[in-house]
Amino acid sequence: MIVEPRSIAIIASREDVSTLAACIRSAIQACKDRRAVVDVLVNGNPELAHNIAGLCVDVPPTCVLRVWRIQQGDKAHAWNEYVHRIWASDGDAIFLDGYVEVEPDSFDALDRGLATAPEAQGATGVPTCGRSALHLRALMLSEGGFHGNLNLIRAGVMAKLRASGFRLPLGLYRTDSVTGAVLMLGLDPAANHWDRRRIAVVPDAIWNVRSMERITFKNILGQWKRMLRQAQGVLENRAVREHLIVRGLAPHLLPSTAHGLVNGWITAQPAQARRLFIKQPLCAWVAWRLRVPRDWSAADIAPVVVPAPVKRHSIV
Structure with a gap:
């Protein structure tokens, strides 16, 4: 059996270096020595891109880690750039927000969820932390959903999204809601009815978020x-x-x-x-x-990989 490599997209913008580094570290650990390409998409924050690239030096030999500087500061644009320019058509795509830390078994849990739902075009984790986490978790498990902090889109669906020219509207806030809606409609609203089974909700795919600092x-x-x-x-x-x-x-x-x-x-x-x-x-x-x-003119600038400077620290 051939095991496809993991393709991980971490979307970041306003995180501090330690928070983003913890996210990257957790993603690498969750890959469990499986071949993986981890792309860190830092949008609208060149200083963060430079600083995090300075940490990305010692990773497992099975993992390729790349930090991308994306000029336009916008999550929807970063998602679009990954789908159309960066994803290497190699394995299902897992998306993470840069401020979360995934549990070590979360990626495997997404795989298991897909294996039991062949009709699903993607999978999603569920929240366990935060004031509304329990309510949202129960709602997703009973009615379906698609959470932006941790989700997966099958490789075949990624290829169809790329071929169709689909892009999230720039400046969109509900990126996960729109992506989830497109998946639940089977990418074709004219031909398909809404079907929540097209997204596998996986209760064991979870993450943590660092608690908010004191009130300021x-x-x-x-x-x-x-x-x-x-x-x-x-x-x-x-x-x-x-x-x-x-x-x-x-x-x-x-x-x-x-x-x-x-x-x-x-x-x-x-x-x-x-x-x-x-x-x-x-x-x-x-x-x-x-x-x-x-003004969205910066969205026309292609993303670039930030080279790691002289070795200073290790991300893992």
């Missing part, structure tokens, strides 16, 4: 920004549902930006938008902010 102005500001992103996520979910489920349009025809996605939905469904804005005023403010297009 920076943390309070961060929480406010999260609230704004969550309000944007509500708008995105409405717009994506309109595109994929109501209109049955192909995923690769999604607007290229979250700005275009949300504003297109507001224009097409003004009555629905008004009702949402009355119920959730923060969504109205976020929609007003999204009226101004963002």
